[in-house]
Amino acid sequence: MQKTYKITNEDGIHARPATALVNTASKFKSEVFAEANNRKVTMKSILGVLSFGLEPGDLVTFIAEGEDASDVLEALDEIFAKESIGIAHA
Template sequence: MKGGRLVYSKTVRITNKTGLHARPASEFTKKASSFSADITITFKERKINGKSIVGLLSAGITCGSDILISAQGEDEQLAVESMVALIQTNFGE
């Protein structure tokens, strides 16, 4: 929470077989970077910048993992909904 404002968040399960590695992580960060909102992934109590490919790759998010996607900013709801949709379509795999 920044400046006393709540953030928009949703939990989603990673279902693609490779998890958030290589190509899926690249697609995730590319899409996340298209929004002005700050996007944060919470995984196993660790907070990761959703626009950082290094952060996503080092988090070890595998198939079956539940992650919390949070965003704060002008387009926060659209950002979270778009990121959830990307994950639910298995990154087009």
């Protein structure tokens, strides 16, 4: 399962929202990855997420594989809304 977002926050994904995303992904059993800028990292690593250097207008895709994949994507969606990071991208 996967879901793509367009970054709309003027600060991109910086430490606070990255921490919220990693902490959320870490609560689930599924493997969760982020893909952006032709790279793929685990969503359970703060350094990996920050290494993207995501700016406004960039796209990031979350990929979840496992028994609670839909739940983790829903939880990440809630973080995107709560932290005003970005919007779902078709």
